[in-house]
Every structure is written in C-alpha cells, then in structure tokens.
C-alpha cells in the first residue's frame with residue numbers, strides 16, 4: 389500500500405513538468421506551478437486582430453479550497469518574477485490562513501513575459517517596442533487576467549475559481565503602487581489591496597530618497613552618515629585623478645564605467661543596504677573613518693557574500709542595448725519607465741550637510757542617461773500626468789492598506805495618512821525597510837512589525853466578510869454547484 393502510494397506521488401511529480409520548488413526559509417520549501425497566459429498587447433487601442441503575447445504566471449495551491457478560499461494576486465514589476473520568492477514569503481502563511489490560491493503575475497517586458505521575445509532578428513527592448521511598457525497597459529493586463537481567471541481560465545478547471553472567491557492584490561514598491569491603482573481603477577475585480585511601500589507619488593527630482601539614507605543611517609549614530617559622506621568625497625577625488633583611477637575602478641570591478649557612471653554605481657549600491665533592511669550591516673562596514681579600510685570592508689563584504697554588484701548594468705553602453713541577454717535583465721526597462729513617466733531621480737539631498745551621494749548624481753546626469761538610451765523625445769518624466777491620472781498622495785479609493793517601513797527611503801513617495809477606507813500603517817523598527825512585512829515572519833521580528841501584520845489580517849477579514857455577506861445567496865448557490873461538479 390505504502391509503496392504504491394509513494395509510486396503515485398513520484399509519477400505525479402514526474403508528470404507535472406511545470407512544477408518547481410522554492411526555498412522560502414531554511415525549513416520551508418514550497419511547490420509552485422508555472423504557466424503561460426495569452427495576453428493582449430494593446431488594451432487601450434483595440435484592433436480587429438489583437439496581437440497576443442505570452443505572460444507568465446505561477447500558482448501556489450497547497451492550501452487552496454475553492455469553497456471558501458481567497459485568491460491573492462501577487463503583482464510583479466521592476467524585475468522578473470517566478471512565483472512567490474522568499475521576499476514575499478508571508479504569502480505562504482496567508483495562503484494557509486485564508487485557504488487561498490496565490491497567483492504571481494509577471495509584469496510585461498520583465499523576465500520571460502516578453503511581448504517581443506528576443507530572437508536573432510527581433511530586439512525585445514527597442515524604443516518602438518517599449519511604447520507598450522506603461523502603467524496603464526500593465527493594470528489592464530491584470531484586469532484582463534483576473535477576469536479570465538474568474539471565468540475558469542484553467543482549461544481543466546482544476547482550480548474551480550469563480551466570481552464568488554474574493555480577490556486581493558498584493559504588491560511592494562512599484563508593484564505596490566500598481567496594487568493600489570488597480571483597486572482604484574478596477575474596483576469590481578477585487579475586494580481590497582495590500583500596497584506595501586507603494587510609490588504612488590511620482591516625483592521628478594526625488595532628493596528625499598537620499599535624505600532618508602542620511603536619516604536612517606543616523607540611527608546607528610551620527611558617525612555612520614559622516615563616515616559615508618567622507619568616503620564618497622575621497623572616492624570622488626580618487627576616481628578623478630588619472631594616476632589612481634584605473635586601480636580604483638578595478639578594485640570595484642567597474643573598469644567599463646565612466647567617472648560619472650561610477651559615482652552613481654557606488655552610492656546606489658550603498659543605498660540598497662538601507663532600502664533592503666541592512667542599515668546596521670552598512671554602518672558596521674563604515675565603523676571607521678579610514679578611507680582605505682572602508683574600501684576594503686566593502687569589497688570584502690560583497691566578495692564574501694557573493695553579491696558583488698554588477699557594474700556592467702550601470703554603463704550607458706548596456707542601457708543603450710535593445711536586446712535581452714538574459715531573463716534577469718531589467719535595467720533598461722525600468723530606466724524607460726522612470727524616464728518616460730515616474731521620475732524618482734535619486735539626486736543628492738537638498739538639506740545642507742545631509743547629502744549622501746556625489747553632486748554628479750544630478751538631474752542632467754539622469755536626463756543624459758534617458759536621452760542617450762531612448763532619444764530626446766522620451767524624456768522628460770511626467771509626474772503631473774501620472775499623479776493627475778491616479779491622484780498621487782490624494783488617491784481616493786476604498787479597501788487599500790498602505791504600509792511603509794520607518795527606514796525605507798521610498799516612503800516619501802508613498803501615502804502618509806489614513807483616510808476614506810484607506811489605511812496607512814508603519815513598521816517603525818530597526819532595519820525596517822522596503823516591503824518589510826511581506827517577507828516570511830520570524831520569531832525575531834519586532835513588535836511593530838508583528839502589529840502591522842495583525843492589522844493587515846484584521847482588514848482582510850473584514851473585506852472578505854463584507855464581500856461574502858453581500859453575495860450570501862448567490863455565494864451559497866455557486867459553491868453548492870462546485871460541490872456537485
């Protein structure tokens with residue numbers, strides 16, 4: 389009996405060749421399934437012969453119960469997305485609590501979701517093709533996808549999703565903004581949205597980001613931002629000197645960068661520590677005023693952790709290149725999105741004494757990147773247009789939870805205050821940064837973070853019960869049908 393059972397499982401695993409494993413924590417490994425969806429290229433100018441492309445989505449259905457389960461749509465963006473990653477590991481627990489199906493939908497032009505797949509004769513990322521890389525097309529992708537899922541997109545009907553299953557969107561950062569905007573634009577398709585560190589406010593000159601790096605690193609002591617500031621100054625002097633330049637670039641594996649590119653590459657990667665909750669690690673590396681030691685600490689850290697930042701993707705040559713070399717490529721696409729719409733150009737803080745990056749990180753530097761990569765007609769960003777479209781910080785919708793981490797430099801592009809059925813929460817704790825509550829809960833998580841997750845779930849409970857009570861009668865009918873199927 390047991391042997392047969394094991395054999396059956398083995399067969400099942402062998403047959404499901406679209407399945408894959410993801411390690412969420414050291415103890416938790418999940419199985420997900422990868423699928424492709426026939427998505428429309430242009431939702432905004434429909435045509436008799438719609439152009440179709442293949443959009444990737446992944447499902448996690450271990451806890452799914454179609455009779456009373458929630459469907460979580462995990463929204464992608466800014467990079468490739470193959471299902472739930474450890475950074476969104478909380479979804480695994482939420483799935484268990486809400487008998488949920490989790491569907492991760494990759495964003496157009498990222499990863500393998502390419503409207504114009506790379507071939508010998510087709511380049512994925514020409515400026516002409518990237519015209520279809522817009523926030524409104526991306527939202528329409530989600531709307532079309534959800535409406536298809538509700539009508540049993542899955543041919544074998546194995547998931548038995550129906551109109552009576554409440555849908556909740558989840559996203560962090562730019563996908564967090566999409567999650568909020570989706571609730572505003574297509575409120576009939578979901579019961580609510582979690583918008584984590586959602587950058588709903590487009591700002592061209594986003595110097596507040598750099599200022600938050602100063603503010604967050606100050607939490608370790610004023611020496612931390614000070615040491616980083618003197619480091620940036622020394623770096624600038626060294627890279628500008630013909631006698632020392634080559635050795636410095638070599639030390640950071642950045643021989644392919646110009647001086648200005650290098651002076652963006654380093655601060656951008658220091659800011660990443662803070663953005664991703666590693667402020668204390670960064671400050672430990674800079675717990676010395678000695679420039680040579682600072683450099684060595686940084687290089688050693690990246691080498692030992694096998695996460696040395698790839699300088700190539702910061703070069704104009706790479707940003708110019710219209711071909712997709714690997715599915716992880718995302719720099720040109722994201723550059724296009726902020727050049728053409730959002731801005732969020734990360735210039736030095738305008739508060740005297742608080743700049744954490746070189747003055748070469750100026751608007752004209754970013755404008756140069758944009759115009760060289762896409763031509764002069766793509767720049768300039770249109771924050772007024774985007775904010776006019778969705779409302780920016782004056783967005784008005786219901787059932788959205790906005791979260792921000794107290795150390796997150798992006799919080800200044802997010803929503804500040806609760807109002808009208810929209811709730812703003814903050815996780816105020818050490819190293820609480822971008823999208824912090826979405827990761828898998830740990831026993832060491834601060835009380836503030838645990839409270840954020842509890843409040844989110846209380847709101848989910850309310851949205852779900854409002855939904856099911858509103859549709860009580862047809863809900864029972866539909867679910868009875870499923871049982872009888």
Ligand SMILES: *[C@@H]1O[C@H](CO)[C@@H](O)[C@H](O)[C@H]1NC(C)=O
Nearest residue numbers: 408409410411412414415417
């Ligand atoms: C998951 O972790 C195990 C060991 O802990 C490792 O053997 C395996 O390759 C990992 N799988 C993935 C997909 O990373």
Ligand SMILES: *[C@@H]1O[C@H](CO)[C@@H](O)[C@H](O)[C@H]1NC(C)=O
Nearest residue numbers: 430433434435436437438439
């Ligand atoms: C409609 O689609 C066809 C075929 O893809 C294309 O040749 C034509 O230019 C499109 N028309 C418009 C108005 O976009």
Ligand SMILES: *[C@@H]1O[C@H](CO)[C@@H](O)[C@H](O)[C@H]1NC(C)=O
Nearest residue numbers: 599600602603604606607742
């Ligand atoms: C950091 O920001 C907080 C909130 O705006 C402010 O109260 C605090 O004074 C700032 N700290 C520094 C060092 O700028």
Ligand SMILES: *[C@@H]1O[C@H](CO)[C@@H](O)[C@H](O)[C@H]1NC(C)=O
Nearest residue numbers: 698699700701706713714717
């Ligand atoms: C850096 O990125 C480029 C472009 O994606 C890639 O071709 C190259 O292999 C990467 N280098 C390293 C060391 O990973």
Ligand SMILES: *[C@@H]1O[C@H](CO)[C@@H](O)[C@H](O)[C@H]1NC(C)=O
Nearest residue numbers: 703704705708759760761763
């Ligand atoms: C990038 O492309 C622009 C426009 O074609 C060109 O002027 C510039 O020299 C290119 N830069 C590099 C580094 O290839």
Ligand SMILES: CC(=O)N[C@H]1CO[C@H](CO)[C@@H](O)[C@@H]1O
Nearest residue numbers: 792794799800802803804814
């Ligand atoms: C932009 C924004 O709302 N930021 C808030 C995030 O949370 C911190 C911590 O309470 C607030 O100080 C910020 O105002």
